[in-house]
Amino acid sequence: MKQRSFASLSFEVKKKPTRRERFLGEMDKVVPWADLLALIEPSYPTSGRRGRPPMAASTMLRIHFMQQWYALSDPAMEDALYEIESMRRFAGLELNEDAIPDESTILKFRRFMEQHGLAVKIFEAVNAHLSGQGLLLRQGTIVDATIIQAPSSTKNADKQRDPDMRQTKKGQQWYFGMKAHIGVDVESGLVHTVTTTPANVGDVTEVDKLLHGQEKTVHADAGYQGAEKRAPKRGRTWHIAAKRGSVKAMPEGDLKDAVKHTEHMKAAVRAKVEHPFRVVKRQFGYQKVRFKGLLKNTAQILTLFALSNLWMVRRTLLASAGEVRL
Known part of the structure; x- marks a missing residue:
């Protein structure tokens, strides 16, 4: 002892x-x-x-x-x-x-x-554990991506930026770094798939990699327009947000009100995809990449989303095990 x-x-x-x-x-x-x-x-x-x-x-x-x-x-x-x-x-x-x-x-x-390659195995093992607890379902998927910034300065030993990172514009702001793309379960809000790319890669190009194939519905924001052509499958319903400009340009009336109501309901479903991003970025403090190169940062991101899944359902897991929350 x-x-x-x-x-x-x-x-x-x-x-x-x-x-x-x-x-x-x-x-x-x-x-x-x-x-x-x-x-x-x-x-x-x-x-x-x-x-x-x-x-x-x-x-x-x-x-x-x-x-x-x-x-x-x-x-x-x-x-x-x-x-x-x-x-x-x-x-x-x-x-x-x-x-x-x-x-x-x-x-x-x-x-x-x-x-x-243990990060991806840990991510898969955690999800298998949650599936065994009945917490990770397979009926629908929400897809989204977030930018993870990287140092843009060239004042370093190599006198250059990370060659695996790229620059992209979001709104009126430029960012340098990478993107984390995730597929989230509609019912539980848990992340079932993660991919990473340089920041300049379009969100829609990764959509087929974020689907597990068993979902009946797919939800995405306006950045995924045309996604159904990239991942075609019969019996799958797509709920992709309309572009704000097109809705705003519609004449006032019952039709516009109905479209705005439909878009509001779509957004309410998609809101679940923001929860894992909030946990990783705010709860765990992951604001910028820590390492150089896409491979190392991908391993960290996979680990972070595996841990975020456990954190989001910790109360359910504790209750099912008969544990009293501290």
Whole structure:
């Protein structure tokens, strides 16, 4: 049994749990750890060629997830493990007993995940877990995309921007970066498919990749005009928003009122697609790309949407397991 540190003992007797503690306690219960570790452990190194043995896969996976939840760099994650008892406890570490992984160890684990393509497997495993709980249905899909900005400055060692990123204009504003395209379940609002592209790629060009093939309805905004021609299938109904200009140009009368009412109902359904974006960008603080290159950033985005799915249904999962929310 591990000897408890003074910080750990003091942490136990405090009167009020912090928001971070409540959040980590909930996520500890809803993440399917056994399923995810079953994906990682077969290829995870069990011994080092020299030096100390690798950290446990379970510990490193928990640290990796905390990085995503709190938008921490590798050095910031190392500092947080030294400073914040609730994070150490979530990772299963004790200051006076365990070695705290340094930023290089955290970096190596992320590279291990990238090299073995584990981000997409984790995303699929989480969705399989949610499907088994009856939370991810297959009747309809909402598609949308969001821009993730990247540094546009050339004041760096290479004297150039990231070659995988591109510039695009949205409204009257120019952006440099990439796009995350998602397919969301109409009923639950959970993300079932994710793709990424440079920012200048049109939303409609990715629509066929965002459909799982079993949906009967597809909902999209006006940027997906003509999408039904790119992903044709009989028995599928498309609900694509009309362009605002065309609705505005209609003469006043009953017909325009009926069209505006129809567009309002379409928008009410599409609103669910904004929830995962809000969780990833606001709840998890993912405002800009952290890495260089589309491949590394895609791995992070897949992990973020897998975790956002779990966060959005955490109360349902806790209730079904008979857990009382902290």
